[in-house]
Structures are given as structure tokens and as C-alpha cells.
Amino acid sequence: MADRVAGRRERFEAVYRELYAPVCGYALRRIRQPEDAAEVVAETFATLWRRFDACPQGDELRPWLFGVARRVAANQRRGERRRTALGQRLAESFDREAFDLVGQPEETSELVRAFSRLSESDRELLSLVAWEGLSRDELAVALGTSRAVVRLRLHRARKRLRDALPPTQFRLSGGHEHEWT
Amino acid sequence: MSGRNPIDSLRRLSPASDAEAAAVFSAAGREELLDAVTELPFGRSRPVRRTTPRRRLVLVVAAVALVGIATAATWAALRGGPARETTSVQCLIDGSDAVIPSSSGDPAHDCAVQFKRDNGTTAPPLVAYDNTLGGVTVLTRSQKPPKGWTVLPSQDVALIELQDSLDDYVAGLNSSCFDAKAATAFTDARLARFGFRGWTVDIRSGTGQCVGDGIVDPASRTVTLIPMGDPIVPNWKPDELAGKLRPLTRGCESLPAAVASVRAAASSLGLSESAKTYELNAVKDSSLRCASIYETVGGTIVLTVRGPGG
Numbered sequence: 001m002a003d004r005v006a007g008r009r010e011r012f013e014a015v016y017r018e019l020y021a022p023v024c025g026y027a028l029r030r031i032r033q034p035e036d037a038a039e040v041v042a043e044t045f046a047t048l049w050r051r052f053d054a055c056p057q058g059d060e061l062r063p064w065l066f067g068v069a070r071r072v073a074a075n076q077r078r079g080e081r082r083r084t085a086l087g088q089r090l091a092e093s094f095d096r097e098a099f100d101l102v103g104q105p106e107e108t109s110e111l112v113r114a115f116s117r118l119s120e121s122d123r124e125l126l127s128l129v130a131w132e133g134l135s136r137d138e139l140a141v142a143l144g145t146s147r148a149v150v151r152l153r154l155h156r157a158r159k160r161l162r163d164a165l166p167p168t169q170f171r172l173s174g175g176h177e178h179e180w181t
Numbered sequence: 182m183s184g185r186n187p188i189d190s191l192r193r194l195s196p197a198s199d200a201e202a203a204a205v206f207s208a209a210g211r212e213e214l215l216d217a218v219t220e221l222p223f224g225r226s227r228p229v230r231r232t233t234p235r236r237r238l239v240l241v242v243a244a245v246a247l248v249g250i251a252t253a254a255t256w257a258a259l260r261g262g263p264a265r266e267t268t269s270v271q272c273l274i275d276g277s278d279a280v281i282p283s284s285s286g287d288p289a290h291d292c293a294v295q296f297k298r299d300n301g302t303t304a305p306p307l308v309a310y311d312n313t314l315g316g317v318t319v320l321t322r323s324q325k326p327p328k329g330w331t332v333l334p335s336q337d338v339a340l341i342e343l344q345d346s347l348d349d350y351v352a353g354l355n356s357s358c359f360d361a362k363a364a365t366a367f368t369d370a371r372l373a374r375f376g377f378r379g380w381t382v383d384i385r386s387g388t389g390q391c392v393g394d395g396i397v398d399p400a401s402r403t404v405t406l407i408p409m410g411d412p413i414v415p416n417w418k419p420d421e422l423a424g425k426l427r428p429l430t431r432g433c434e435s436l437p438a439a440v441a442s443v444r445a446a447a448s449s450l451g452l453s454e455s456a457k458t459y460e461l462n463a464v465k466d467s468s469l470r471c472a473s474i475y476e477t478v479g480g481t482i483v484l485t486v487r488g489p490g491g
Contacts (some may be wrong), residue, residue: 009219016215024206025199034205041206042214049218054313086217094212102205111190115381130191161187 012052016045019065022132026069028102029131034094039087044069046086056141063138066128068141114164129154147170190396265311266399268344273319274304283317284345284462284485286338294317298460303327309364309465338466340399343375345475345485347395347404351430353475355393355407364406366391372404379405382388419478422450422459425453426484430474436465436488438470443484457481465490 023044027037048055049069056064114122128134128142139150187444204212226333268283272292281295288309296304306322311331320326346353354364359383367407368382378400386390398406426444434442440463454457459482472488 005411012219013215016218020211021203025197025202027203028202029196038206042218044215045218049197049221086214089217090206090214093207095205095207098201098204102201109190111187112194114193115191126188126191129214130188131195158187166186172400 023069026066035091038091040072042086042090060141063134063141066132067142074142110166113149114161117164118160121163122160125153127158255279266340268341273318273320283336283341285464286336288317310394339375344397346371348477350419350476351426351474358391368395368404418484423476425473433471436472436490439486439488441484459484
């Protein structure tokens with residue numbers, strides 16, 4: 001029994017070390033309050049620990065964990081701000097200097113404005129592609145839906161983004177479809 | 182920028198790389214989190230009662246532990262299984278995924294109430310399941326549960342009420358600054374009141390002056406108290422509300438009367454359910470002669486009133 005628990009901890013630690021930075025990235029790219037971001041990171045890994053024996057393994061684990069982080073962040077938005085002991089513990093290790101390097105985009109371009117006008121679900125979908133670099137298959141895991149639905153939603157989100165941009169901003173037709181469409 | 186794929190441009194707008202983001206919390210924080218997470222019981226899910234920055238409490242740890250530790254087979258057999266002994270519910274309804282504290286003992290009902298509160302519409306028919314991870318998940322009746330899940334119509338109401346009464350700001354551990362001795366005596370009394378016999382109360386070392394939380398572990402029949410809170414500060418809304426509610430607990434009201442009194446007390450402080458500055462759960466319990474009132478805090482103020490119908 002003790003060996004089994006130790007083995008579980010060891011496997012979890014390996015995953016934690018691999019995915020800690022991506023999960024921090026996911027949280028801090030979306031949440032400006034470091035304490036709130038710390039809550040998302042902490043609760044995401046607490047969920048992973050609790051479900052470690054039942055969650056996807058291999059290539060599916062990373063997108064699955066982004067899916068967990070997405071739900072944690074969504075619950076946080078719905079239920080105001082949470083403060084938990086785990087999150088608090090991480091937040092107390094906050095480094096202001098490092099945080100100051102994590103800025104909002106300097107570019108106040110049409111793209112920024114168009115992106116901010118999209119629905120939350122469109123923004124999240126496009127962010128998962130652009131910022132987390134998820135493929136279509138990985139998006140299906142993160143969003144808990146089928147590849148066909150992902151393809152359709154991506155197509156629509158991308159179109160809405162283009163529609164929100166001035167006509168000269170991007171090539172609108174005739175180009176190659178990007179791999180994620 | 183003309184001709185550039187918008188996704189490529191979005192990529193350049195990313196506020197931070199993974200490495201930059203990870204550096205926002207120190208390496209020590211990263212290691213502490215790893216240690217803390219792997220100390221949690223696993224295979225269960227009692228997430229998190231939302232709590233506040235002021236009370237740097239271990240509520241989540243307590244909550245997870247509460248749900249998580251109930252593994253002893255004999256105890257499970259006696260009490261109907263570990264999932265039943267959890268005090269939270271995961272509500273997976275129409276694409277939304279929320280975890281809420283249990284209140285009535287009927288998980289499907291609790292999720293339906295929360296769904297109505299969040300969406301303003303009646304929830305579809307719901308079914309609660311033991312999710313094989315030691316927790317309770319509620320799905321719509323039309324959803325097929327994963328393999329192995331079994332229907333779980335109820336949770337242990339006494340355990341839910343024990344947890345509420347310990348977390349309580351009106352008359353529980355959060356109502357004043359309990360030192361270890363006082364908190365132990367209080368917890369012993371609460372265990373007796375809710376019929377939990379043969380339990381022990383342990384004190385864990387902590388950094389705060391006041392015991393604010395108890396980890397309830399049905400498997401080992403232990404409540405572990407953790408001194409993590411700070412003394413009460415004045416003019417804090419939940420404390421003000423608790424002060425208003427305290428006199429109500431000394432009377433003997435029916436459920437409808439107590440609910441009306443609680444709403445009036447909250448309203449007098451400018452709190453409103455519609456503005457989501459508090460949530461109110463009314464639980465009919467015919468075994469009670471008088472209504473009981475519990476106030477817990479987490480993101481918002483959660484008021485639970487249990488009592489006999491009018």
C-alpha cells in the first residue's frame with residue numbers, strides 16, 4: 001500500500017514538474033490578479049491529484065488539465081473570488097518583479113480591439129490555439145467535445161474575428177487555411 | 182500586418198510565456214504547493230468552500246479531507262458508503278460544472294436550487310451518482326453516466342450539519358477566537374449533539390491564534406482542528422451579519438419564520454440575494470423543533486436555515 005502511494009506521488013510529481021509552467025501560463029495569461037491566478041493553479045493541480053488515477057494519460061493529459069483550469073477559472077468568475085489555503089500558499093510566494101514582466105499586450109491594435117469584442121467562448125477557443133498551442137484533437141479533449149464540433153466552432157470563431165477586423169487588416173480569402181481551421 | 186494570419190498575430194499578443202508566468206511564483210512556492218497537494222487525500226472531491234483573504238484558513242484542505250478520507254470499508258458499510266459521507270456536490274448540468282456545498286442531503290435537489298439561482302430557470306430533471314472517485318456528481322436525467330457510477334439519492338445530513346456547525350460564524354468556530362482548549366470542548370459538544378459518538382478531536386499545529394476550522398474525517402472518526410485564523414476584525418460584513426443572526430438562534434422559530442427573519446437581518450445590512458451578496462438555503466427538517474441558522478463564508482455569504490415547516 002505504501003509503495004503504491006509512493007509510486008502515485010512519484011508519477012504525479014513528474015507530471016507536476018512538466019505541466020506546472022504551462023498551467024501557470026494558462027492562468028496568468030487570462031487572469032491579472034496574482035492571487036486569483038494562484039487559486040486557479042492550485043485548484044487545478046488539486047483536481048489532478050484527486051483524479052490522477054482516472055484522468056487521461058499521455059498526450060491527452062495536458063489539454064485535459066487546461067480543461068480543468070478553464071472550469072476552475074469559470075467557477076471563479078461565477079462565484080466571485082475564492083481564497084483557499086492551497087492558493088493562498090502559492091500566492092504568498094508571489095514575486096512582484098517577475099509579475100511586472102508579465103504585461104498586457106502593448107499593441108493597441110485593431111486586432112486587440114476585435115479580439116476583446118468576441119464572446120468569452122470564442123476568445124477562449126482562439127486563445128487555446130494561439131497561446132497554449134493546442135491542436136484540434138487537443139482542443140476536443142480540453143473542451144470535452146468532439147473534433148467535428150471543435151472544427152465548426154473554430155471556423156466560426158475565426159470568421160467572427162475576421163469580421164470584427166477592418167477589411168485591410170488580414171488576408172480574408174484566397175489564402176491557405178491554417179492547420180487549426 | 183496585412184496578410185498575416187490573425188492567429189499568428191494573436192500568438193504575439195500573448196501576455197507571457199509559460200516560463201515568465203511560472204516565475205511569478207517563487208520556486209519555494211511551487212515546491213510548497215506540490216507538497217501540500219500531495220498531502221491531500223486522493224480519489225475524492227470535496228472542493229472548496231470559497232473563503233476570504235482575511236481568514237487565511239485551511240477550508241479547502243479541510244473540505245477535501247472531509248470528503249476524501251472516508252475510506253474505511255467497515256465504516257462505509259455501516260454508513261452506506263464514502264460518497265454518501267461527502268458534504269459537497271459536483272453539478273454537471275447543461276455544460277456547466279460547479280461544485281457546491283451540500284445542504285439538504287439530497288444532492289440533485291441542491292444542484293437544482295443552485296441552477297435556478299445561477300440561471301433563473303428551473304433545472305431539468307436531475308440524478309445524483311456516486312462517481313466512483315468518492316464524490317457525488319449530479320447529471321441531467323438524459324445524460325448517460327460513465328461506467329461504474331451508481332445512483333446515490335442522499336448524503337449524510339448529520340455530517341453536513343456537523344460541518345456547517347463547525348464552520349459557522351453565528352455560533353461555531355468562526356463566531357469568536359477559540360483557543361485550542363475551547364475549540365476542543367466546543368467540537369466535542371457538537372459531535373455529541375449530532376450523534377457522532379466515539380470520535381476524537383485532535384489539534385494540529387498552525388500559525389494563527391484562533392481555531393477557525395475543523396477537518397471532519399468519518400473514516401477515522403476524527404475532527405482535526407487547525408489554528409489558522411486571526412482574531413475577528415471590526416466592521417466585517419459577515420461578522421456584522423452573524424451578530425444580527427445570533428439573537429435569532431436563541432428563539433424558537435419555524436422554518437418559514439426563521440427564513441423571513443434571516444432575510445430581514447441581511448437586508449438591514451444592505452445584503453441581497455439578487456445581488457448575490459449572500460445565498461440562502463432553506464432546508465425543511467421535521468425532526469427539529471426549532472429552526473437552526475448557520476452562516477458560512479466563501480466568496481459570498483452562505484446562510485443555511487434548517488427547521489420544521491410552518
